[in-house]
Amino acid sequence: MKKSTFPLLAFLLAFVLSSCEHLSDYLDDRDPSKPDVKEFATGLSTPIGLEMDKYHRLWVTEAGTGMNDGEVSVITQNGKVYTAIEGFPSVIGPEGDPAGLNHLLYEDGSLWILHGISGRLYKANVANFVPGDIPIQASDLTYYEIGDFVTGQGFEESNMYKLTRGPEGDLFIVDAGANSIIRRDAETGDLSVFVTFDKIKNPTPVGPEFIDPVPTGIVYEEGRFLVTTLTGFPFPEGQARIYEVSAAGDVSLYQEGFTTLVDIEMGMPGLPLVLQYAASGEAGWMPGTGKIIQATGDEASVLRSGLSFASDMELVGARNAYVTNLAEGKVLKVKY
Secondary structure (H helix, E strand, C coil), X not given: CCHHHHHHCCCCCCCCCCCCCCHHHHHCCCCCCCCEEEEEECCCCCEEEEEECCCCCEEEEECCCCCCCEEEEEECCCCCEEEEEEEXXXXXXXXXXXXXXXXXXXXXXXXXXXXXXXXXXEEEECCCCCCCCCCEEHHHCEEEEXXXXXXXXXXXXXXXXXXXXXXXXXXXXXXXXXXXXXXXXXXXXXXXXEEECCCEECCCCCCCCEECCCEEEEEEECXXXXXXXXXXXXXXXXCEEEEEEECCCCEEEEEEEECCEEEEEECCCCCEEEEECCEEECCEEECCCEEEEEECCCCEEEEEEEECCCCCEEEECCCEEEEEECCCCEEEEEEC
């Protein structure tokens, strides 16, 4: 399996280095290996991305079953699921997994939605959408071609995965296929390649000599981006990284030693939480090996383990997150 299969995939406790506050003060003797998890919503079809709006509703992208049934759903505070937008392309990838929709961004009543297979960035006005309304048709949405631009820059493939706002209000899109970040100008819509991440040495005897970093999650805060990586086949343990990217596009290593990272969110007090999808074994991805991990730049603390096939998390409150389980079609509420 290589990075083009990523559509299958297609936190924060404070850590304060002071005399009075330490990580143990926040853990309250909780055992991260015993997940405090509750089902919040079920019946979803390969849920990939999560976004919470100002009404505390969750918007979720569903890659579907591969039968052109990708959709965006909205989940109310009581866990009820309503289809909001339907009819997105959904195909079966080379490894037999559904692929299509990736992540989304909610802003002021609008959704920016990434579709990796078609290479499109969709925009949907959902300000007046009421759960239970007739679903919006994907074919009626405004969209922008991004994938064609990426491959036109000489990259072999494109798989736009996640996005965020950055300097000057521009959109910054992580492309897991091109190992790059694509910048879209907020005023003109012009596209440019912001940064490209170098391949890394494969420490195992399996697979190629160098493997793709495969960027996945991205956040922007205090004038810098933090970007997580999954790494390509054979997904070696401990080789995923968090990169720091300046507003000027300078790339440096924030922290290494992780495995199959798929998301990053900023917690309090400004330290990142990252999400591990799963560990890879001889039979493929192993259930129950997902984790929520707090990173300091120097240390990593597992806050919750035992998760399965999580592709995204949305923090809520001090110690809670909504987390997808794409294999079982669920959104879980996880206490960490």
